[in-house]
Amino acid sequence: MDFSLSEEHQMIRQAARDFAQNELLPGVIERDETQTFPKEQIKKLGELGFLGMMTDPKYNGSGMDTLSYVIAMEELSKVDASASVVVSVNNSLVCWGLETFGNEEQKQKYLTRLASGEVIGAFCLSEPEAGSDATSQKTTAIDKGDHYILNGTKNWITNGGTADIYLVIAQTDKEKGHKGINALIVEKGMEGFEIGPKENKLGIRGSDTHSLIFNDVKVPKENRIGEDGFGFKFAMKTLSGGRIGIAAQALGIAAGAYDLALKYSKQRKAFGTEIANHQAIAFKLADMHTQIEAARHLVYKAAWEKDKGKNYDLSGAMAKLYASQVAMDVTVEAVQIHGGNGYVKDYHVERLMRDAKITQIYEGTSEIQKIVISRSILRN
Ligand code: CAA
Numbered sequence: 001m002d003f004s005l006s007e008e009h010q011m012i013r014q015a016a017r018d019f020a021q022n023e024l025l026p027g028v029i030e031r032d033e034t035q036t037f038p039k040e041q042i043k044k045l046g047e048l049g050f051l052g053m054m055t056d057p058k059y060n061g062s063g064m065d066t067l068s069y070v071i072a073m074e075e076l077s078k079v080d081a082s083a084s085v086v087v088s089v090n091n092s093l094v095c096w097g098l099e100t101f102g103n104e105e106q107k108q109k110y111l112t113r114l115a116s117g118e119v120i121g122a123f124c125l126s127e128p129e130a131g132s133d134a135t136s137q138k139t140t141a142i143d144k145g146d147h148y149i150l151n152g153t154k155n156w157i158t159n160g161g162t163a164d165i166y167l168v169i170a171q172t173d174k175e176k177g178h179k180g181i182n183a184l185i186v187e188k189g190m191e192g193f194e195i196g197p198k199e200n201k202l203g204i205r206g207s208d209t210h211s212l213i214f215n216d217v218k219v220p221k222e223n224r225i226g227e228d229g230f231g232f233k234f235a236m237k238t239l240s241g242g243r244i245g246i247a248a249q250a251l252g253i254a255a256g257a258y259d260l261a262l263k264y265s266k267q268r269k270a271f272g273t274e275i276a277n278h279q280a281i282a283f284k285l286a287d288m289h290t291q292i293e294a295a296r297h298l299v300y301k302a303a304w305e306k307d308k309g310k311n312y313d314l315s316g317a318m319a320k321l322y323a324s325q326v327a328m329d330v331t332v333e334a335v336q337i338h339g340g341n342g343y344v345k346d347y348h349v350e351r352l353m354r355d356a357k358i359t360q361i362y363e364g365t366s367e368i369q370k371i372v373i374s375r376s377i378l379r380n
Pocket of ligand 1: 125362372
């Protein structure tokens with residue numbers, strides 16, 4: 001067993017870290033306040049190959065492994081979780097889903113543009129009444145021979161307004177339950193496809209979250225991913241990998257807040273010495289450091305399992321469950337260590353604390369991760 005990173009992985013970490021410092025940090029507070037999507041930054045991330053990290057170079061991807069992807073997610077999320085969620089959704093839900101389950105024509109037509117960052121994608125599963133209970137899809141895709149007619153509403157869709165390509169999960173045959181669900185590739189601009197209002201969120205305010213409305217949208221049958229009825233499994237398998245990406249995001253948010261708290265505690269003085277010299281603060285830092293290291297091991301292990309072709313449903317769920325709790329705990333403590341300064345925007349930690357919360361909610365809430373984990377351990 002070897003816990004050290006290869007030279008290539010260290011280079012990826014450095015590249016992502018430099019990008020975060022030079023391109024994401026400037027303006028991150030303003031983008032959060034004004035809910036501004038980091039358009040230019042995402043374009044540059046695409047040019048550098050961060051939007052199709054795991055995709056085969058023959059489809060314009062970077063051909064890297066999952067460990068490279070989580071390292072990049074960790075570094076970007078230390079500074080800007082609104083930008084990193086775009087990287088996560090595009091990489092693990094959209095590009096990976098299309099590359100693994102799409103046909104050659106779909107890969108040439110859509111994946112090549114998504115992996116290069118020419119366009120970005122969105123993954124559309126959640127509905128007003130089907131968040132955790134994902135089999136209860138109300139959106140319908142009725143089979144009309146050579147096309148489907150899509151009707152319904154999707155909620156809280158990351159990249160909702162900025163994406164060009166949407167992977168939409170919908171019910172074709174209600175009688176068949178989850179086996180009657182399909183995944184369709186929908187393009188922006190298709191007749192009857194409307195983008196609903198942008199959500200005003202607690203955190204990741206720079207990310208672009210919308211509801212989507214489908215009114216008799218005609219989607220050609222060649223846009224269905226996989227066989228008829230494969231849509232629910234497509235969503236579950238894709239989300240299993242997505243959860244590793246969000247776990248890495250949570251890890252990065254925690255590590256970013258910890259770095260700031262450590263630096264601050266060595267500068268800020270109280271009772272005649274730097275506050276890090278007070279055991280009350282030093283012990284908080286010790287706990288934070290330990291929790292982050294434990295989360296990192298879970299996240300990297302899940303990525304390693306995926307790269308080795310092992311089943312990663314359990315490790316991905318554990319990584320997300322734990323890392324998102326660590327993100328909450330560590331960011332709250334980082335605010336506490338900053339005292340009054342932690343409560344104002346200039347010091348970044350209050351934003352990281354708000355951003356942390358979503359990692360316990362999207363791509364399966366913590367309660368859903370516990371369902372996945374408990375079913376897995378009870379089955380074996
Ligand atoms: N891989 C492959 N197949 C899977 C699977 C997986 N990981 N998980 C379940 N399945 C299969 C099951 O085997 C079963 O198939 P069979 O009947 O053929 O055996 C089928 O799917 C149904 O499974 P369940 O009976 O377990 O289904 P359930 O109704 O009990 O729900 C659940 C399971 C785990 C709770 C699931 O509904 C779930 O994951 N819910 C959360 C959804 C979610 O993560 N939403 C996030 C939205 S996307 C997002 O947030 C993106 C973003 O923008 C950031």
